[in-house]
Amino acid sequence: MNFSRNDFPEDFLFGAATAAYQIEGHAYGGAGSTHWDTFAATPGNVIRAENGDVACDHYHRYEEDLDLLRDGGFDAYRFSTSWARVLPEGRGAVNEEGLDFYDRVVDACLERGLKPFHTLYHWEMPSALADLGGWTNPDVADWFADYVEIIQKRIGDRTHAVATINEPWCVAFLSHFLGHHAPGLRDIRATARAMHHVCKGHGKAMTRLRELGAQNCGIVLNFDHTTPADDSPGAAKAADLQDGIFNRWFIEAITKGTYPDIVLEGLGPHMPKGWDEDMKEISQPMDWLGVNYYTRHFAKPDPEAPWPAIAPAEGDLPRTQMGWEIYPEGLTDFLVRMSRDYVGDMPIYVTENGMAWDDRVENGAIYDPERTDFVERHILAAKAALDQGANVKGFFYWSLMDNYEWAFGYEKRFGMVHVDFDSLKRTPKASYHALKSALAR
16 A cells, blocks of 8 residues: 555554444344344345344454454554443343443453444444334434443443444435435435434433543544536536535534525424424534545436435446445545534544455455555545645544445445355455555554
8 A cells, every 4th residue: 555654643543443233243142123123124125134133243253353453553443332232122221241242342442452432323223212213203312312321331431432423314314215224214204303313312412421521522424425417507406405415414513503404495394393402402512523435426406306306427437346436535525624614623533434345255365456445545535634734533444344234234345354254254355464564563
């Protein structure tokens, strides 16, 4: 790779990220059912109806996995805790086995010199709360804050940083309007409520974290570079609306206490009553911002469709296994934009960036030059933003290892470490070794 650790500030952190349901093995350790278990059990939702029952069996193999991070020269590990593992019914009785597991994970990170970056919610709503409407229920923010208090009291004394929610757009819009993720709804009223309640959940969690004395608190947002498909006014408006829904809704809420007017034109009639009264708590000060970035899209109007009446248009760049265009310049743009327009000198971390590829094992090894090139270009894109004045403090590759890729099951491989999902054998790919060499001190 065409960079070294010495090209970055001394305190710049290199890490890798995972998520609880995608790697742990949710059938182990007394975890409760989640809406992903029921979503996957419904025909047509997930490839081959695959679920997270076993996943990578990180529950039993976490020490081996953390050894890979240590041996690769990484500084930090971004992981999430599962609400349903801590509280199998979402509320009430605590699962001590779950708390003990996360205790072990954090201690194992520290033993290996890894800074633990903890994410409180990465998409696994307990089924018992999903029965009550999940993120559409007005009480969900309080339920979430109670869970936050339990897990923070257990491991918060040893974590380096904590994020409230991972990718609110996926939690709310992708899951309640487009229906691609659990709970799989396609309902604008449910969407408006989820879009607000996930912000309210962030605010309530931040309040609870501060009451517990937590210092290094933030949120992780995903951003998608949106460009008009042509020079027409209609395409410009479609791109502006798409940017409002995907990119501005959440960052404006948490930094300015407002929602974009162009999005409220569609969601406003369906928002919960009194939503504006929550905005002060939602926009309370944070300590850092996480930026997840993968790709770009083009937008054009679809006049025959109901709101938002946006149609996608295709670009011409090389694509990953997910069909996503490879556009590192978009990462630079977002990091600079966040610094300039929203957070100023607040620390920003690239909390996810990575690519899926159809990796194959040949003679016991995995040669993935496409991923090596992808990682190099995106780390250099983060460096470009740093050079332009954005206070970028770290880069986390998604993901440490191949895992359960939600509705795509085990088919899409994002890992720097290959996982054989039959034997569960871990094999570092060529990209892992290349980054290890770049990070060597």
